Amino acid sequence: MGFAAWLARRIAYAAGLLAAVAILNFSLMHLAPGDIVQTIVGEMGGASEETIAQLRKSYGLDRSFPEQLGIYLGRVATGDLGTSAYYNQPVLNLILDRVPATVLLVVAALGLAITLGTFLGVMAARFPASWLGAVVTIVALFGFSAPVFWSGLMLLLLFASVFELLPASGMYDVAQGATGIAYALDVAYHLVLPAGTLALIYLALYSRLSRASMLEVLGSDYVRTARAKGLSENKVVFKHALRNAILPVVTVAGLQLSAMLAGAVLVETVFTWPGMGQLAFESILRRDNQLILGILLLSAVLVIVGNLLTDAAYRFIDPRIKTGG
Amino acid sequence: MSGPLLEVEGLKVEFDTWDGRVRVLDGVSLSVSPGETLGIVGESGCGKSMTALAVMGLVPKPAGHVTGGAIRYRGEDLVKASDGRMRDLRGNRIAMIFQEPMTSLNPVFTVGDQIAETARLHLGLSPAEARKRAVEMLRAVHIPEAERRVAEYPHQFSGGMRQRVMIAMALACEPEVLIADEPTTALDVTVQAQIFDLLEELRAAEGTAIVLITHDMGATAEMADRVVVMYAGRKVEEGPVDAILGNPAHPYTQGLLACRPNLQLGHAAARPQLHEIPGVVPPLHLLGRGCAFADRCPRAMPRCGEAFPPAYDVGESHAAACWLLEEARAA
The missing domain is CATH 1.10.3720.10 (MetI-like)
Structure with a gap:
């Protein structure tokens, strides 16, 4: 097998592997207890149920897991890794730095x-x-x-x-x-x-x-x-x-x-x-x-x-x- | 040049082992002249290969030592030669091919690179000249499409072809002595014959002296001019090939010859049983003062265990080390 053909095949494999990694990572994070809203609320020193529900909605956390996963994968596929809640900056820029x-x-x-x-x-x-x-x-x-x-x-x-x-x-x-x-x-x-x-x-x-x-x-x-x-x-x-x-x-x-x-x-x-x-x-x-x-x-x-x-x-x-x- | 090209005299090699110091070669002497083929025969472990490695200056260190004797190449004692001098001679004037063509070539370099390396090292050729030399050598050993195959790797060659490459590599600097250590043992019978034909052809063309190490009496009969028979680190018989094969004097040589299968057609039961020499070569650290073959010898006498016999002449440049010969002479 020539080098170019070998490389093309390996890159195709890599794309599949990355998709699997993305799904697995997202699922694991979802399974882990706690989320960003709890952190924010914790730092605020507590908040009403209503505020929490609003915050969860703004981060898309009120949707079902498959929905969230679908949205996440869709974004990743277009190169959008989302926004950091802490820095309020695009994740990709933060990482690339x-x-x-x-x-x-x-x-x-x-x-x-x-x-x-x-x-x-x-x-x-x-x-x-x-x-x-x-x-x-x-x-x-x-x-x-x-x-x-x-x-x-x-x-x-x-x-x-x-x-x-x-x-x-x-x-x-x-x-x-x-x-x-x-x-x-x-x-x-x-x-x-x-x-x-x-x-x-x-x-x-x-x-x-x-x-x-x-x-x-x-x-x-x-x-x-x-x-x-x-x-x-x-x-x-x-x-x-x-x-x-x-x-x-x-x-x-x-x-x-x-x-x-x-x-x-x-x-x-x-x-x-x-x-x-x-x-x-x-x-x-x-x-x-x-x-x-x-x-x-x-x-x-x-x-x-x-x-x-x-x-x-x-x-x-x-x-x-x-x-x- | 008159006289032998390479002369080994009284060579002793010892190894340090867990059982103490073991003598692997004990007073081995042999010689080979230009254009001559000397066969060295004997069972596994008799010291054939160690003799070859000693001539090459490649006795495994630090366990092995040459502790006595001389190895003279054109009169120069190689036992005393410096490492640098030995490197100049190795692969250049004295070359060697090995038993295992499948593993004796480096898998990560092309065969051309491996042949050219020797030519560049000893002949001082430029990379381009050395590559041309590599193609020439591949042609000389009858590898088809040499120009293309020179750029291929060892794994793309069959066993027989690899041994041809080894021969091409060994002969790239036109050595005066070629030591072939069981060059065909790992190959098919038909390929064996081709390799022997090739060696014979090269000897005829270049006048190379060949030392052929083998346990194959058939190969010896076909190739050798003279034969040295070794047993347990010692030479037991030496002579012209016809005398050794036709009129062996030492019981060990007689035993070896009797071990050759006789090709006869017919029912299995009707065929004569294949002869074997009973017992095995004794462990070297258990060798006594006497003849090492005594334990397996059908004609052993009490004195055989007491002292190693000297060599007795039994014919024209034919000698054997056995007490029976003295008895025969006395009778």
């Missing part, structure tokens, strides 16, 4: 975890009897065991409070008002801690995974062939073995993109990183249903796009994968 920060955080963390994790794993496999193997095992055990909010707080304490090397929160220094390259550097500087925290757990996983995978590949017949050609050990490891050994890492990275987005919610909250995760956290506290639904849908889009990219990368790395959807 936050998406770049989250994507930056997740991509940076994923990139760091994959490159550094794979490198550590490969080196540990290449020198199995060295201290490096032990270091990788310990880092992996620690990184994998520590919950992300705890390791985030610890890193925050260590690097922002004890040593004062890195900023504790935010995405850029408002006081500097930098532009261009200076702004990018400032963002990168603020990115180190949150991305490092988010990467830690995956770094651990990928280093273990790539070490095991590399050890297996290094024992394979085609690696022996590569050695018999007279290639240097570095070429054998980084050219012939790595491309085969990295497939499991790519698979797991793709599968875990959604977990990483969930982790981003915690990291963004700890480091007050102005991304979707932080917005989601606040919206849940505020029962801002339209905004939550929007964020969930956009997250689904991100995960689907991520999986699509993973599959594309798979096809690129392994020429045997050319069939099926």
